[in-house]
Amino acid sequence: MTGLQDVLQHPSVWRASDALQQESCAQQTQQHTATGFPQLDKELPQHGWPKNELSEWLSPQWGIGELQLLSPALAQLSQQQRWIVWISPPWQPYGPALIQQGVNISNVLLIYAKTNSERLWAMETCLQSGACSMVLGWPNNVLPQQIKRLHLAAKKGNSWCLLMRHSDYAQHASPAPLRIMARMAGAHVELRLIKRRGSWTSHWIQFPNLLTASITSTKPTTAISAASTDINLTQQFTPTHFMPTLHAPILRDH
Amino acid sequence: MLWICIYLPLLPLEVFTQKKQQGALVVEEKSNHRRQVQLANAEAYEAGINIGSSISTALSLVSTLTIKKKDETAEWQALEQLATWAYQFTPYITLQEHTLLLEVESSLTLFKGKESLCKHVTDGLQQWGYQYSIACCSTAKSAHLLAKAKIRDKENKNLNKLFFHTDDIQQCPIDLLDMNEKTKNSLISMGLTQIKDITCLPEDAINRRFGTSLSRQLQQVTGKTNDIQKNFSLPRTFDQSIHFTEELTHSSSLLFPLKRLLSYLENYLLARQLLCNSFVVTFNERSQQRHSLVMQLAQPHYRSDYFLSLIKLKLENINLQQPVVGIKVTARYFSPMTQQTRDLFLSYQETAQSKHALIDTLTHRLGERSMHQIVINNDYRPEIAAQTRPISINLHNIAPNNTIKENNAQYDAKKTREKQRKITQASNPQQDIDATIQTQHPELTRPLWLFQQPQPLHNKKGVPVYGERLQLIKGPERIETGWWDKRPINRDYYVAQHPTGVIYWVYVDRDKSTQDQSSYTPKYQDKQWFLHGVFG
Numbered sequence: 168m169t170g171l172q173d174v175l176q177h178p179s180v181w182r183a184s185d186a187l188q189q190e191s192c193a194q195q196t197q198q199h200t201a202t203g204f205p206q207l208d209k210e211l212p213q214h215g216w217p218k219n220e221l222s223e224w225l226s227p228q229w230g231i232g233e234l235q236l237l238s239p240a241l242a243q244l245s246q247q248q249r250w251i252v253w254i255s256p257p258w259q260p261y262g263p264a265l266i267q268q269g270v271n272i273s274n275v276l277l278i279y280a281k282t283n284s285e286r287l288w289a290m291e292t293c294l295q296s297g298a299c300s301m302v303l304g305w306p307n308n309v310l311p312q313q314i315k316r317l318h319l320a321a322k323k324g325n326s327w328c329l330l331m332r333h334s335d336y337a338q339h340a341s342p343a344p345l346r347i348m349a350r351m352a353g354a355h356v357e358l359r360l361i362k363r364r365g366s367w368t369s370h371w372i373q374f375p376n377l378l379t380a381s382i383t384s385t386k387p388t389t390a391i392s393a394a395s396t397d398i399n400l401t402q403q404f405t406p407t408h409f410m411p412t413l414h415a416p417i418l419r420d421h
Numbered sequence: 422m423l424w425i426c427i428y429l430p431l432l433p434l435e436v437f438t439q440k441k442q443q444g445a446l447v448v449e450e451k452s453n454h455r456r457q458v459q460l461a462n463a464e465a466y467e468a469g470i471n472i473g474s475s476i477s478t479a480l481s482l483v484s485t486l487t488i489k490k491k492d493e494t495a496e497w498q499a500l501e502q503l504a505t506w507a508y509q510f511t512p513y514i515t516l517q518e519h520t521l522l523l524e525v526e527s528s529l530t531l532f533k534g535k536e537s538l539c540k541h542v543t544d545g546l547q548q549w550g551y552q553y554s555i556a557c558c559s560t561a562k563s564a565h566l567l568a569k570a571k572i573r574d575k576e577n578k579n580l581n582k583l584f585f586h587t588d589d590i591q592q593c594p595i596d597l598l599d600m601n602e603k604t605k606n607s608l609i610s611m612g613l614t615q616i617k618d619i620t621c622l623p624e625d626a627i628n629r630r631f632g633t634s635l636s637r638q639l640q641q642v643t644g645k646t647n648d649i650q651k652n653f654s655l656p657r658t659f660d661q662s663i664h665f666t667e668e669l670t671h672s673s674s675l676l677f678p679l680k681r682l683l684s685y686l687e688n689y690l691l692a693r694q695l696l697c698n699s700f701v702v703t704f705n706e707r708s709q710q711r712h713s714l715v716m717q718l719a720q721p722h723y724r725s726d727y728f729l730s731l732i733k734l735k736l737e738n739i740n741l742q743q744p745v746v747g748i749k750v751t752a753r754y755f756s757p758m759t760q761q762t763r764d765l766f767l768s769y770q771e772t773a774q775s776k777h778a779l780i781d782t783l784t785h786r787l788g789e790r791s792m793h794q795i796v797i798n799n800d801y802r803p804e805i806a807a808q809t810r811p812i813s814i815n816l817h818n819i820a821p822n823n824t825i826k827e828n829n830a831q832y833d834a835k836k837t838r839e840k841q842r843k844i845t846q847a848s849n850p851q852q853d854i855d856a857t858i859q860t861q862h863p864e865l866t867r868p869l870w871l872f873q874q875p876q877p878l879h880n881k882k883g884v885p886v887y888g889e890r891l892q893l894i895k896g897p898e899r900i901e902t903g904w905w906d907k908r909p910i911n912r913d914y915y916v917a918q919h920p921t922g923v924i925y926w927v928y929v930d931r932d933k934s935t936q937d938q939s940s941y942t943p944k945y946q947d948k949q950w951f952l953h954g955v956f957g
Contacts, residue, residue, distance in 0.1 A: 230955030231923050234869035250776060261871035261954060262795040262807030268869075277793040277809055278783065285787060292782055298775040351922040376924065376956075 181365070200327070203239025206372055212345070212364040216240050221318035221328040222345040225337045225361075229257045232356035232376060233331075233349060242269035244300040249326070250276045252293045254286050254304040274300075283307045287317075294320035294328050301327045315342045337361060423535060423557060425510075425542060426564035427503070427521040430572050431552045434460045436495040437666070446487045449476055459491060502661070502685050503549065504653045508692035510542060515561070515650040520568070522561050522650060539583055558585045561648050562641035566590055566597045573597075587643055591617035598638050604631050616642075659689050659700075659752040668707060668744035672736045675704070675745060679732060682750045683725035693755070696721030700752035702732060706743040714739065719784070720777030721756045727778070734785040780812060801902045802910055803871065803953065868926040868954030875951035878927065885927050885950035891917035894924075901931075913945075916956070926954035 174180060199215030201208060208214050216222070226233060234241075245251055251274055253260060262272050278293075280286040283306055290304045294317060302321075309317075309330065321328040330343065337348055346362040354376050360369040429435070433448045445468055450459035456476040458465075468483045480486055496519070503521055504514045510532070513524035525538055532538035539557065546553055556568040563585065570593045571580045579592055593616050596605050608631075613619050616639070619627060624636050640646035663678045679702070690697055698721050702714040714735055716728070784792055793809040800806050879886040884893070896915030903909040912928040919925060929948045 228923070230870055230925075230957035232957060234957045235865070238869070248776070250779065256870075258870040258872055258955065259807075259809055260795070261803075261868055262797050264865060264867040264869045265795070266797070267865065267867065272795045272797070275795055276780075276812070277795070278787065279791050279793065280787055281791075289783060289787060292786075293779060296775050296779040296782070298779040354918075354922050356922075376922070 200240045200243055202236075204236070204374065206374075207236075207358065210360055210363075210369045210372060212366065216327060217345060218327055219322050219325045220345065221314060221321050221330060221343050222347060223314075223330045223332060223336075223341060223343040224347050224349065225332055225334040226349040227334045227351070229331075231349060231351045232374070234260070235376075236349075236356065236358070236374060237329075238265070238268035238270065241265070241301070242271075244327075245269075245271040245274045247300045248274070249298055249300040250274055250293070252276045252278060252289075252299050252302045254278045254289050254293075254302065254306075255280055256303070256305055287313055290317055290328065291320045294324045294326050297324040297326070299324065299326045301329065303329045303331060305331045311340060311342055318342060318344070422524060422559055423526045423529070424559070424561045424564040425523040425525055425539065425555065425557050426561070426568040427507075427523070427542070427546065428554045428556075428565070428568035428572060429500075429519045429521075429551050430554070430569075431460060432496050432499060432519045433491050434462055435551050436492055436499050437489050438462060444485060444487060445470070445483045446489065447476075447479055448489050448491050450491055498661070499551075501653070502688075503551075505655060505685065505692055506545065506549075506688045507542075508655065508688070510538065512652075513650075514653040516653050517565070520565060522565065524561070524650075535584065555583065556585055557583055558589075559587060560642060560644045561650055562638065563587045563590050563643075566593065566642065570594070570597055590642055591615065591620065595619065598635060600631070600635060604635070607631075655689065655693055659686055659750070661685050662747055662749035664705075664747040665745070668746055670744045672739075672741065675736070675748065676729065676733065678748055679750075680725065680729055682748060683728045683732075686728070686750060686752060687723055687725040689752075690723040690755070690758075694758045695755040696723050696758050697728075697752050698754040698756055700728070700750060703749040703751070704741060704745045705747035705749070706741065707746055708743055710743070712739070712741055717784070717789075718777075719780040722778075723758070731781055731785045734782065738786070784812075801900050802908070803867070803900070803914075805903075805908075807871070865956055868956045870955040870957045871926075872953055875928070875953045878950040878952050880945065880948065880950050883945040883948075885917060885929075885952075887919060887925065887927075887952060889920045891919055891925060891927060893917050893927075900928075912951075914953070924956040925952055926956065927952050 199211070199213040199218060201215045202211065224233060241251060251270075253275070256277065260275070260277070265272050265275070278289050280289050286304060286306045287309065290302055290306070293299045293302045304317075309332070314330065317328050317330070334348060334350070337346070341362075343362065344364055345360065348359045348361045350357050350359075350371075352371070352373070356374045356376060357371040358374065359371045363369070434446065437446060437448070445462065445465040447458045447461045447465050447470060449456050451457075458470055458472055458474050458476065458479055461470045461472065461479075465479070465483065465486065470479045470482055470486075476488060479488075497516070500516050500519075500521060504516055507514055507521060507523055511523050511525045511528050513527075515522040515524075523542075525532075525535070529535055529538060532541060535557065539555070543555060546555070554568045554572040556564050556571060558564040558567055567580065567585050567590060570577075570590075574580060574594075577592075579589065595608055595614055595616055595618065598616070600608075608619070613622075619635070620639060627636050637646060641648040661682055663682060665678070669675055686697070686700070697718065699715065699717045702716065704712045704714075706712060714732065716731060716735070718731075722728070780792065790811050792812040794812050796808050796810045798805055798808065878891075881890060885891045893915045894917065897913035898915075899913050901911045911931045913931060914926060914928045917925050917927045927950055929945045929950050931948065
């Protein structure tokens with residue numbers, strides 16, 4: 168038994184129960200940013216967005232709801248006296264909407280770089296400087312070693328790098344510790360953590376589109392009431408509801 | 422009073438040799454219409470060239486001899502650079518030919534005694550690379566003469582020290598004093614070789630024979646007469662240049678002289694306790710053309726290594742057409758040096774500083790036009806309500822505006838919290854979840870992405886088509902404004918959903934001619950639809 172203990176003491180051995188320890192550690196050090204969505208917090212390895220790492224956001228197209236999902240984090244990070252840098256975003260992030268979401272736009276910096284290498288250079292410089300709480304970059308093409316470099320830069324500068332890429336790249340290997348895949352499913356946005364620390368790929372996590380949800384709450388129309396019942400359905404059938412039926416056959420066997 | 426004299430005997434030569442020139446070099450002077458050698462470097466000495474020998478003799482000894490005319494402006498510039506550096510020790514600085522005089526009595530407490538102060542001075546002087554002799558004495562004149570005597574009579578053990586008494590000068594040769602050739606010859610022929618020989622003579626007799634100049638100098642040595650010195654004051658603007666003896670063809674080789682110039686700038690800024698807002702680096706090309714780099718700084722700074730790192734970034738992007746023969750650095754705009762306070766508990770230290778430093782680094786590589794900030798305007802027109810504007814280089818100028826925005830954001834957050842508190846009082850857990858979703862994510866009335874240019878859409882029986890038919894789920898919101906300037910708009914905005922689920926912000930352009938204001942439901946059969954944003 169002592170031999171087993173020795174093996175377990177080894178730092179490179181990972182155990183599922185470590186995840187629980189990590190949880191308490193994470194709570195103490197607060198090395199994360201709350202996402203604002205309980206269902207997502209639950210799935211993320213640090214129970215929130217990372218603070219000093221690189222993450223990949225893979226999406227088939229832009230505008231499907233990525234900013235709505237990120238805006239609580241943006242609002243929180245923008246309270247720091249550091250920049251939130253957007254490098255070559257596809258469209259202009261609209262100020263009044265960001266303010267509505269609680270983002271302090273005086274800390275928002277937009278950089279439009281002409282070439283891909285300039286974009287990557289700007290990303291790395293911003294991350295390393297320590298003057299940015301978050302860097303969102305839309306590069307055309309990134310090689311795995313460049314992702315690794317950006318990740319190290321993010322660690323050094325204590326900022327969160329979010330690499331926005333097309334979901335086709337999900338098939339490619341990447342050294343990013345967290346990879347988030349987004350897709351549109353009906354009226355919902357769905358996220359899936361295809362790579363995360365200490366766990367397998369997650370299932371698709373569903374988010375009601377905030378806009379349509381808010382419209383239904385104020386003025387229900389026929390088109391959206393169907394969508395809102397969908398939301399209610401999914402929330403009613405939480406795993407706890409299934410538990411009794413799952414246990415029942417086992418009891419009968421006895 | 423305590424004077425430190427820094428005497429630079431080889432300055433006329435050293436203003437040329439600092440540029441790393443090899444080989445024999447002499448500086449010529451003209452006396453009695455004859456060109457003769459004033460100073461020669463070590464190589465020239467070894468070849469047998471002596472001070473005072475004629476230029477033709479020197480040339481016959483070394484055919485490859487480099488002859489330079491005495492460059493007094495360069496000498497003064499070098500002295501001023503030294504004076505700027507010496508400003509850290511005292512504000513009372515006097516420049517004389519080849520000489521720097523510092524009055525340091527009032528700085529002794531700061532530097533913890535004269536020994537420690539002199540150590541600071543000598544340590545600093547080593548880095549300048551000049552040959553120097555240094556002497557401290559209670560009067561300026563005696564310090565000056567003793568420093569000269571030290572270099573002339575190196576073997577004299579009496580002079581091999583730093584701190585002197587005015588009596589020490591008595592042992593020095595008489596020709597240290599300023600006098601013409603005739604006086605000197607007659608004094609020596611009279612057997613008066615040391616200064617003590619004439620101090621014991623009656624003053625009247627000396628005045629009668631040699632004029633008052635000699636006795637005045639002696640009085641200045643002992644401090645009996647006032648020796649009024651003209652104080653050196655720092656110029657209002659910084660303007661220094663370096664001319665190369667050779668042409669430079671690589672931009673990397675420009676960095677070394679630049680580094681030196683920038684260290685002068687740093688000394689200057691430290692001496693005046695200022696920070697630099699912007700400076701100009703000018704490269705003089707061979708064909709008299711000038712290439713200027715304007716360095717704008719987001720955060721005023723004084724460190725030369727910081728300036729150099731920015732110039733390096735800029736040099737990567739510029740192309741100099743011809744070899745460079747000189748560099749000039751000018752700085753005119755300064756702001757006072759103030760202390761920054763830092764937060765003790767923040768994990769990301771020094772960010773207030775580096776936030777501006779980052780802007781500097783990025784602008785000098787990517788250009789000023791590629792950095793934007795969002796500016797909010799009080800206007801109903803969506804494209805004018807928020808605009809992206811190239812970042813202002815002097816960020817501190819727009820600070821008040823920012824605080825207003827900050828307040829707005831804080832106000833919004835406060836409202837949200839209040840709303841949240843109200844709603845969480847409700848007991849139903851299902852309602853709680855709905856409520857948190859709503860309060861943490863305030864209702865969107867504007868899209869998060871806006872298109873720079875509205876994109877025209879097809880119109881199919883009054884409904885916009887973007888690939889497929891869009892479903893209008895909220896609206897219309899009529900915006901009809903801007904008639905007072907040249908950009909009036911008259912639009913009905915709708916929130917529209919694409920079959921894929923993406924939600925767009927679209928509008929229909931209502932032109933004045935076919936308005937049907939009587940009917941409640943607007944008809945858009947023949948109107949142009951535009952796509953203006955995405956609720957991403």
